[in-house]
Amino acid sequence: MKVLQLVPELNEGGVERGVIELNREFVKRGIESVVVSAGGKLVDQVIADGGNHILFDVCIKNVLTVPPRFLGLRKIFERTSPDIIHARSRVPAWLAYIANKKTRIPFVTTVHGFYSVSPYSKVMTYGDKVICVSSAIKDYVQTYYQVPDSKIVLIPRGVDLELFNPKQLDNDFINQFKRKFGTEGRFVVTSVGRITQLKDYATFIRGVMAAKQKIPNICGLVVGGVRKDKKEYFYSLQKLVKELGAEDRIFFVESQKKIAEVYSLSDVVAICSKKPESFGRTAAEAIAMNVPVVTTNHGGVLDLVIPGETGFLFPPENVNSLVEALCLCQEQSFNKLRDKIENNFSLSKMVASTLDVYQALLN
Numbered sequence: 001m002k003v004l005q006l007v008p009e010l011n012e013g014g015v016e017r018g019v020i021e022l023n024r025e026f027v028k029r030g031i032e033s034v035v036v037s038a039g040g041k042l043v044d045q046v047i048a049d050g051g052n053h054i055l056f057d058v059c060i061k062n063v064l065t066v067p068p069r070f071l072g073l074r075k076i077f078e079r080t081s082p083d084i085i086h087a088r089s090r091v092p093a094w095l096a097y098i099a100n101k102k103t104r105i106p107f108v109t110t111v112h113g114f115y116s117v118s119p120y121s122k123v124m125t126y127g128d129k130v131i132c133v134s135s136a137i138k139d140y141v142q143t144y145y146q147v148p149d150s151k152i153v154l155i156p157r158g159v160d161l162e163l164f165n166p167k168q169l170d171n172d173f174i175n176q177f178k179r180k181f182g183t184e185g186r187f188v189v190t191s192v193g194r195i196t197q198l199k200d201y202a203t204f205i206r207g208v209m210a211a212k213q214k215i216p217n218i219c220g221l222v223v224g225g226v227r228k229d230k231k232e233y234f235y236s237l238q239k240l241v242k243e244l245g246a247e248d249r250i251f252f253v254e255s256q257k258k259i260a261e262v263y264s265l266s267d268v269v270a271i272c273s274k275k276p277e278s279f280g281r282t283a284a285e286a287i288a289m290n291v292p293v294v295t296t297n298h299g300g301v302l303d304l305v306i307p308g309e310t311g312f313l314f315p316p317e318n319v320n321s322l323v324e325a326l327c328l329c330q331e332q333s334f335n336k337l338r339d340k341i342e343n344n345f346s347l348s349k350m351v352a353s354t355l356d357v358y359q360a361l362l363n
Helices: 014-028 042-050 063-080 089-101 117-126 135-145 171-182 201-212 228-243 261-265 279-290 319-331 336-343 347-362
Strands: 004-005 032-037 053-054 084-087 107-111 128-134 152-154 189-194 218-223 251-252 267-270 293-296 311-314
Touching: 004 014, 004 089, 014 042, 014 063, 014 347, 032 063, 053 267, 063 089, 084 089, 089 107, 089 117, 089 336, 107 117, 107 347, 117 135, 128 135, 135 152, 135 218, 152 189, 171 251, 171 261, 189 201, 189 261, 189 311, 201 218, 201 251, 201 319, 218 261, 228 251, 261 279, 267 279, 267 319, 279 293, 279 336, 293 319, 311 319
Parallel strands: 004 032, 004 084, 032 053, 084 107, 107 128, 128 152, 189 218, 189 267, 218 251, 267 293, 293 311
Antiparallel strands: none
């Protein structure tokens, strides 16, 4: 079998990580993997893992450039002869959908987010099979586009249990990290993700500071990179930390390669997103590391965070409820958190389910 995945770019992000993981796992299983994108820092990883990468503009939204691009993509399809075409975003989906009208190769789409309801977004339902990454996404797609159950497949994103394994940690990194940020002996609450307003780090900071009344040794880690267009927001967060006198409790930590180790040294992972997450990869990874999660009560993360079992929920932008959730986590012991991920949200399960979709179409 030969599978061709299309993604706008190969840089940082959950969709890109999913493409990289499937590419690697396909190759391990003897499947020929081709990834088409406009490039990015993860291209080398595709190749290192045994896949093939084709540099092609499936990113820019300019309608005037569509005709030459879909013709170019059609030539790629004819040259590579894939058995399955799998589009992971809207621009690639439109280009592939048009280019594939002649070749009519089985076409799969994955809905990764709560896209705006529009004819432009509807292309994500044009696949012969439409994969949804969470129950919330499935409900959203069916509510607004009336896609029949027979066409939709629910396949949650999978966690790489080898990478996120509490028994395989770099303890030297953990010890150095604790010394650098002074987290030893403290109740560590961590929030992971790029610095954007949608992640609502202001509520996270206020919540950690408000919780010190009941959890005196609490501190917070903000783990994520800052894009140029988000610098002003980042500066506003730094200003907030200073205004609250929180310099010894809130620490900004740039993106970390050893994110499993960061989870492991945390007591709780907090997700304060204002808008619903499509799945909640951060929550899944943290739970795989046996760390409970407190999260805003909407979106795909509801598949993962069960109150009292894997963490607690709170309303968006509600500092008092966040504090209550953090206190509940501090008071409660959580058992066998990783089992939930192993049984329902593993990478191997995601790959097997995806291959089942491909095989059903080929049959």
